[in-house]
Amino acid sequence: MGPRTVAKLLEFEQNAVPAVNRLRQLRSEARGGSPAGSDEEIRLAVDAVCAAVEGLQGLMTERQIAATCADLRIWQAAGCEGVPHFDSTRDAVPAPEDGEAAAFVGPVTLPNSDRHDVHIEAFSVIREDPDSTPLLQATYPHPKAVFQSTRLLSASRGLREGNCVVFFPENIPAATRCTDQNFAWFFFNRHTEIYAHTLAITERLCGPGSPFAGEDELVSADVGAEDTYQARCVWGYMHDYFHHTGPRPLDQHLAIKTTWRPGLLEELKVDMKSAIACFEEKVPYGEIVFEYILLERLLRYPAQPEPLRNFDAGTGFALGTWLASQGLFTRDDQGRSVLGTKGRIVESVRELVRLIEEIEATEDDAAYRSGAVDFLFGTLLRRPEAKPDRYGGPLAPLNLWGSEVHV
Template identity: 35%
Template structure:
């Protein structure tokens, strides 16, 4: 069990300062932006608002000993003002000068960026977050058994943020999310706001599963968790998931372009989550059952409910995994006429072992990137049939049971994280 560590009062005061001073300004400005970050017909009021945001944010950087971030932000804003706010923003300087915070330290970042899965509208709009890094208490010991050769991930507690982070389901920030004219060549940080996960999981994943599964087979270990326990379990899942990407015959860091292929990447994501669940099942991992349940519930019962599910990468992983478990007898019953399915978790774990073995046999059999892509597409198409134009796949009649709760969940207002939840 983990102990809840209090957040220093001074840190909470900084968060309150940002909520009062900066959030209203940023949220007003981002309403003027299009999805690509541009401002149509920018006025002098738009310019003055952005200048004020620049001054407030850069002063905060300086007060907290981050002059490099202040200078980069000023240069990026001034460059955008000079080019015209009706041109796409370029905040590469701010992106590149940002450094991952040390464990126990805070991080503040402001730029036009894509806050993935936040409340609409989502695009390269101005946003900021202020967060505290808090790595799992169990991580040092766990890393001995499950070493990560290139760990660049940070577990964070979101303390304050503008609409893209304070509303909706965005729990990630990567450098490639930042609006910029150039692309990154490496990923020096990957930040995860895991304190948001508990409410997201209980609001969407659990009801989504309850609409499909019999009450006696519904996974429950990940529900009603204390905030600090949920944070710890989710952060460990994140660490194990990421470490699994660097194992095997085709490690992610050596084959990034290949693994970005939609079909290859879909199998990769399921594989690393499956290996995480199996590591938990095999013993020696803290909060093991909580993580197994989180993985099954999120992957299968939350991700497929996205509005763009037939184009969405994560949704595809969940729909595929659902049908894989059906094929291997882990999900039984008929969904016809509102029927519920029974989940056998032992058979689900056996099916995950077979999935990992299947993908690893595929990886051993292919010799080139083209071979891998072709084999991955063949395997994915076993359970995700081709869809209409511009769609990656279509739901089969059996798979549509995963959408049973969608109508009710879509009517819920976006989750709001106005205060630190920890």
Template identity: 30%
Template sequence: MTETLSPTAVEGGVLPAETGADAEPIVEHPAWRELKDAVERIRSWQAKDGSIDFAAEDAPARADVQAQVDRVVAAVERLAPLLPHNADYHRALVADLRRWAEGGFEVPDFLDSLLAFRPAEQRVDGRQHLVVFPMYTQNGNPDRNLEAVVLRMVWPDWLADLERTRYDNPLFLGITFEDFTSGYDTHSAVLFPETIAVREAPERFGWGGIFCDREAARFRRVVKAACDVTSLALPEDAQGLLTDQERAQQTFVLWDMVHDRTHSHGDLPFDPFMIKQRQPFWMYGLEELRCDLTAFHEAVRLEADGFPQGRDVQYAVILERLFRFPVTGERNRNYDGLGGQLLFAYLHQHDALRWTDNQLTIDWERAREVTVRLREEIETLYRAGIDRPKLVHWFKAYELVSGYLAPHPGSTWAKGPDALDLSLPPRKLVNEVHPDEFPLSMFYEALAKKLRGVIASTKGITADSATTAPAAA
């Protein structure tokens, strides 16, 4: 989300609330239940690329698939009048669905409806959107199945003002779930246009959404369990983040907005999103951590300027990075996990965090100072990287990470340049990276076992389900 859209006629891209923010809840309409049921049936027949193979042994009858697509079209047309701001998109969506059917249900192409869906041009707090696309869901379903989701925009006045005056990010969407099909009954918390099945990628993408309700709900559940396991006593003002879903959502939408724009701001020696670049996963880990630590830095400034959300973002960045990131996902080039491990080790080795007598303690004022120092180390690496060849930059980044985290004993990269065939192009040397280049410490191995069930329970979590969770092991 690095490009900018053309200015709209409405200042700040915000319309008055009476233009649809308080419309009838879409998920309570009978047509939504029809649409959701039809989409689920279609999904069960689709291949990985979104097509339907009628020659397969258990293939459905073509007429049965057509009937379900007709149900989706009819439901969209019934719901569309409730969402006049999506009128162009819904017309294009119906046309794309019909074209897919007329083409024999081959690999779907929903480029026309993707281009017609432009929610970032009119960000209205509470506004609903009905979205239907063939798509994969990040950290969820890897296949391009048809998905349907009803969402609401999170765009309070204070956030709109910060975006307009301090953190310009005209393509960013803070959103919450109303209801969804199976691809979102997963750990996925994003809605990105890059995931949608199209015949060709557009020149630029016009929006990107992050479900702050899911982020907040799983944060509350996992961090509470982690505090119980580690006997970490949180400051009173931090405890409120674990009991107040709305407050946590406001925290995450601010964090996400600042994080997202940071990918294209600063002294960047490479494409900020590293698109179409094959790099060692610690490079991705450092970039994601840099963006989070920049959000932390800005949160310190916001707190000083009287924004209570600034203090909340500081707590959230540290707690989320320390507790959820390292123990979530597979140990296969887990770059977000690596960033969490690095933050823990940095805080620990600079005496801002202690694990003593089976109890975790954090010196929050020192943690603030030390976290800023880690950001400065990464920024220094980036600035110097502008003048370095790619491979040298990768090794310097490795030195930074391995200064705090122990590499895998079987690592080739840990042995230095002499252990690698430097006649190969850098992208080929990525093959020599160990899948778990920086294994979990003994502390995190134990914590991962304790939190395994809690992490699993956050699959498909929403704000409504955030308060019920299994106890840590």
């Protein structure tokens, strides 16, 4: 990064982030009836956010700055009520090149962070592709790749407090439906802290060492921060690569595959295809990534708050139900959760992938959606008992996840 970029990133952290946090605080106080959150104070807070954004030339493009300020002003004129629509901002966010910094200011839904309210957020990143990119591209050529491996640099409260590692155009509230994924920022440096939490959950549920049958220790434990970043980037590449394979590639069916139930099967499918490749092929950091995929999705995701409303938790419960039905996710005599051998898990999830892609081969969209729903609720998850729950929990025994889940 050049000195101008460094200066702009510092300006972003010192001006944009505090202005956004202040706006969030005032809106929260207004909802609580505090006089500190008056309409005039909120209006002035939006002015401060706009002023901060207008000073970010060199970090944001002129188009992004203009779109962000215009969308903020429209929302301000409407009294800052409800969830704002930021269509223009969404369409102006760039896909940074390797080594390039970028920033975003605007409303965004944050998976695994804020669970209910949508706030104006601010965050900056620098893109840093993994060292293995040439090898991955040669082995798994992906000309449609639009995702960016990034390091999160500074961020407002919403992003800092949760476990969100993704930023897609469909996460930006808009009046029009997102049909093209022009960018996808992944904050992979956050994985070091997140995976430490996953390892702690794994030990509490399964005891020390490896939960996989026939292995004493996890290869993904005690990995340094830089190797963790590199390995997490590999997972991201493989995940995105497999999104673009199969009967219904994501880029050609984005609208239907970003709906909740077909989307859940899509996420489960591409991660299982990634795990299979990491186990059977010469993928950089493959042994580590295999454990990342299985333990994150199976054990940490279901431990998210309000899991019956959480998309990723649903994938974890679905995977756990499938493995339990094959005798590969069980409880031992000491009440610990146990996994089968990695080889048997791979063979099991290969069949799961086959079944999901068999549903995807249905050409009619309505029939595909119906088949996905029937498979999801007939094989993997219980139907929701009441709104706003998305599902009713796993079909497998809930005690497999111990006290880590609250449903």
